[in-house]
Amino acid sequence: MIPWLARRMAQAVLTFVVVTVLLFVLMRLTPGDPLERLTGDRAVSAEETAELRARFGIDQPIAAQFRAFVLGALTGNLGVSIEHYPTPVSTLLASRLPASLLLGGTVILLTFGLGVSLGVLQAVRRGQRSDRWLTRASLALYAMPSFWLGLVLAWYFGIRHHLLPVAQMHDPLLSPDAPWLMRAGDTLQHLVLPAVTLTAVSVAAVMRYQRTALLEVLRLDFVLAARARGLPERLVLWRHAWRNALFPVIGLLGLWLPILVSGSVFVEQVFNWPGLGSLAANAVGARDYPVILGTAMLVSALVLLGGILADIGYFVLDPRVRRA
Amino acid sequence: MRRSLRYLAALLLATAWGASSAAGQGATRQETVVIVMGREPSNPIPTLWRGNTAAQDIMDLLFLPLARLGPNFITVGEKDFQPALARSWVRRDSLTLVFEIDPRARWHDGAPVVAADAALGLNLARDPKVSAGTALLLRRVASATAEDPAHLVVRFTEAYDEQFYDTIFHVFPLPSHLIDSIPAGQLDRSAYASAPVGNGPYKWVRRVPKEQLDLAANDQFFLGRPGPRRVTVLVAGDPDAMLNLLLSGTADVLQTLGPVTNIPRVKADKRLTIYPLPSFSVGYLLFNLRDPADLSRPHPILSDRDTREAIRMALDVPAMVQSTFGAWASVPVGPVPELSWIRDPGARQPAYDPAGARRLLAARGWRDTNGDGTLDRDGVPLALSLNFPGTSAPRAQIALLAQEQLRKVGIQININRLEGPVWSERRSQGNFDIDFGSATLDPSPYGLIQSWSCAGRGGSNVGYYCDPKVDSLLTLGQLRQKEAKALYREAVQTIVADVPAVFVYSPTSPYTISSRIRKVELNAVGPFSALWRWNPGPLP
Numbered sequence: 001m002i003p004w005l006a007r008r009m010a011q012a013v014l015t016f017v018v019v020t021v022l023l024f025v026l027m028r029l030t031p032g033d034p035l036e037r038l039t040g041d042r043a044v045s046a047e048e049t050a051e052l053r054a055r056f057g058i059d060q061p062i063a064a065q066f067r068a069f070v071l072g073a074l075t076g077n078l079g080v081s082i083e084h085y086p087t088p089v090s091t092l093l094a095s096r097l098p099a100s101l102l103l104g105g106t107v108i109l110l111t112f113g114l115g116v117s118l119g120v121l122q123a124v125r126r127g128q129r130s131d132r133w134l135t136r137a138s139l140a141l142y143a144m145p146s147f148w149l150g151l152v153l154a155w156y157f158g159i160r161h162h163l164l165p166v167a168q169m170h171d172p173l174l175s176p177d178a179p180w181l182m183r184a185g186d187t188l189q190h191l192v193l194p195a196v197t198l199t200a201v202s203v204a205a206v207m208r209y210q211r212t213a214l215l216e217v218l219r220l221d222f223v224l225a226a227r228a229r230g231l232p233e234r235l236v237l238w239r240h241a242w243r244n245a246l247f248p249v250i251g252l253l254g255l256w257l258p259i260l261v262s263g264s265v266f267v268e269q270v271f272n273w274p275g276l277g278s279l280a281a282n283a284v285g286a287r288d289y290p291v292i293l294g295t296a297m298l299v300s301a302l303v304l305l306g307g308i309l310a311d312i313g314y315f316v317l318d319p320r321v322r323r324a
Numbered sequence: 325m326r327r328s329l330r331y332l333a334a335l336l337l338a339t340a341w342g343a344s345s346a347a348g349q350g351a352t353r354q355e356t357v358v359i360v361m362g363r364e365p366s367n368p369i370p371t372l373w374r375g376n377t378a379a380q381d382i383m384d385l386l387f388l389p390l391a392r393l394g395p396n397f398i399t400v401g402e403k404d405f406q407p408a409l410a411r412s413w414v415r416r417d418s419l420t421l422v423f424e425i426d427p428r429a430r431w432h433d434g435a436p437v438v439a440a441d442a443a444l445g446l447n448l449a450r451d452p453k454v455s456a457g458t459a460l461l462l463r464r465v466a467s468a469t470a471e472d473p474a475h476l477v478v479r480f481t482e483a484y485d486e487q488f489y490d491t492i493f494h495v496f497p498l499p500s501h502l503i504d505s506i507p508a509g510q511l512d513r514s515a516y517a518s519a520p521v522g523n524g525p526y527k528w529v530r531r532v533p534k535e536q537l538d539l540a541a542n543d544q545f546f547l548g549r550p551g552p553r554r555v556t557v558l559v560a561g562d563p564d565a566m567l568n569l570l571l572s573g574t575a576d577v578l579q580t581l582g583p584v585t586n587i588p589r590v591k592a593d594k595r596l597t598i599y600p601l602p603s604f605s606v607g608y609l610l611f612n613l614r615d616p617a618d619l620s621r622p623h624p625i626l627s628d629r630d631t632r633e634a635i636r637m638a639l640d641v642p643a644m645v646q647s648t649f650g651a652w653a654s655v656p657v658g659p660v661p662e663l664s665w666i667r668d669p670g671a672r673q674p675a676y677d678p679a680g681a682r683r684l685l686a687a688r689g690w691r692d693t694n695g696d697g698t699l700d701r702d703g704v705p706l707a708l709s710l711n712f713p714g715t716s717a718p719r720a721q722i723a724l725l726a727q728e729q730l731r732k733v734g735i736q737i738n739i740n741r742l743e744g745p746v747w748s749e750r751r752s753q754g755n756f757d758i759d760f761g762s763a764t765l766d767p768s769p770y771g772l773i774q775s776w777s778c779a780g781r782g783g784s785n786v787g788y789y790c791d792p793k794v795d796s797l798l799t800l801g802q803l804r805q806k807e808a809k810a811l812y813r814e815a816v817q818t819i820v821a822d823v824p825a826v827f828v829y830s831p832t833s834p835y836t837i838s839s840r841i842r843k844v845e846l847n848a849v850g851p852f853s854a855l856w857r858w859n860p861g862p863l864p
Contacts (some may be wrong), residue, residue, distance in 0.1 A: 032745030166568040269562035
């Protein structure tokens, strides 16, 4: 396994380097002036513009900018934000990461927990009324734009009935020194609507994957043999069939890991959730090059890591992969 | 065992939920004003705010200027200004102003505010290393010195009517005892910039980057005890999130209500009140008088004044503004916002006359020779691009209406809805035919020189309009106080007659504020400068 893993890691590192270089170059070639957001509609003199360009190093040729970026990145310095000068990019990413991990982690847990359970239920009750209704409901949710569903939920639960907060991650008036239990409960309340929105629009994919995979496995001979041996149906389903129907879902989980940090830009914006997705979207709009690059690097690293973890999952769980 | 653990977890969850539901309620919330802003007030420090209007709004809560503009926003002379940090002022001669600092004023750390602080603020603002833009505006200030702890002496290089305005409008005092030792160019990287100490009605408490800013009432504020005990600013980039924060009762104040279709929704909510606040902004369709492909050459179509006039005649500007803004904008005559003291209430918009536009274009040789509906001349179609930033919904709507109205007279408009940075880049590079821009103008009409004078070409004057008569009228307007209004108005009339742009709208901002807050005062040049006098009542 170790040579295989080393090869896989080397591929990932190479991919990461290529992606970073491409991102850097493409971003600089994209039209747009990063100083626009900084200066608003105020008249700015040529001297001030030159001073600002020199401050952020964007007056240099692309090669010089890239050299400075690489030298900084090797020492863990991703530069400073143009829009939030002089805040370092690493500080901005670190301040946004917990919110993204919390939302992304909750959504992944809910999506896969619910998706797998409901997918199995549908496969077991194939063609029955519950299967048909779950299919209709999940596809209806899947077809809904997440920002629209978010707005509807915010209106109903937050504005009409005042049951849940409609935005932010914390009550703005809650003191940072409040007891942790109070802060945890407050965060939990704020988490409900964005997490439910994202889960609702994404659970259908996992359900469909799980249902299809399990139906295929349930038709195979070894399941028939297990039943013929008189094993209880529960054991046949969970120990024999479900384990073998899990591989497509593991692959899907690997692809979903980036959501841990990137979240959904639309949902983060609708609920003003302070995650990395909205940070990146805002940075793109402002041409805040260092922040765009920092978030993109983080997300691409997670995509690659997700792929490797999924492969390791296959490797461990599926003997056919090990033999290959 | 497993069941007990489940119960314990559920109990913990319920306790946490219940505990947090109690948080933020009661007296603290009642005495707090929560403001939602669309942009982070990144550097709310005088001379460092760099055009960030959110930062400017917060600056008004943290800092107190020497004086404020009066209710008529008259920028000439000294009579229409209201004392603030300076309790009085005298003119020694045509080149010297002396301000007397109110001895009761204190910085938030308890140190007295002295004339040296005001001199430091003025001198920093004049330093191009700190803010080249402000330095340009203050280029006629020769020196600012403290004669003694109570008296600030400001000397000017020449006699002109806006000396007082220049001294007080762009400049706030800064605490010399805290920032004297910081090199001028490093102020925005200093510890002071991350937790500024001011002299205004509110003190800095904390900032959560891109999320929240907290200010607390300054009980030592010498002009009175602030009513709201706390001001919290929430940063929300999404217009729907901003509106939801207001409608759910999380926030009390919303500056930008978004499309006018939101207004009936807010009006229906008795917990909210809309306060109309006219602005100093003007939106206009700017013609590029130079060829975007080569700025040294005149524009092949728009350098002709009659063609520009025909475009203006073909646009029903009042109808476009009415359908886009309803009653929340007026149609300006020239680059003059509704609040400007030089605005001529008798001036009328040129008439909407599509038939006249067709005649004028025909007289300039534009005909539809190939029957495709677009006029042409010497094989060149009368086709123009129209650029605007995609984030502006009103401009997007008006652009579509303009496209349709101009199509009817045979002018083809290709709309480019651009990302903000791309739009800005093309605008500053002169890479456009028609640019739909919006500018927030200074109260001083002399500011017109930046965008509408020959001297401004290559800088803010991105359309390359130049009429020496306008330059001289603007310069004379600043030198001759008694004739200033007439001279500035003549300059505006000349600009309107030259048609370098179609002036479309001057918006009125619908500030939406919780009805529980009484004694609300808003100011067009500093909306929250009187917030400390607001009176928050019980929560609904």
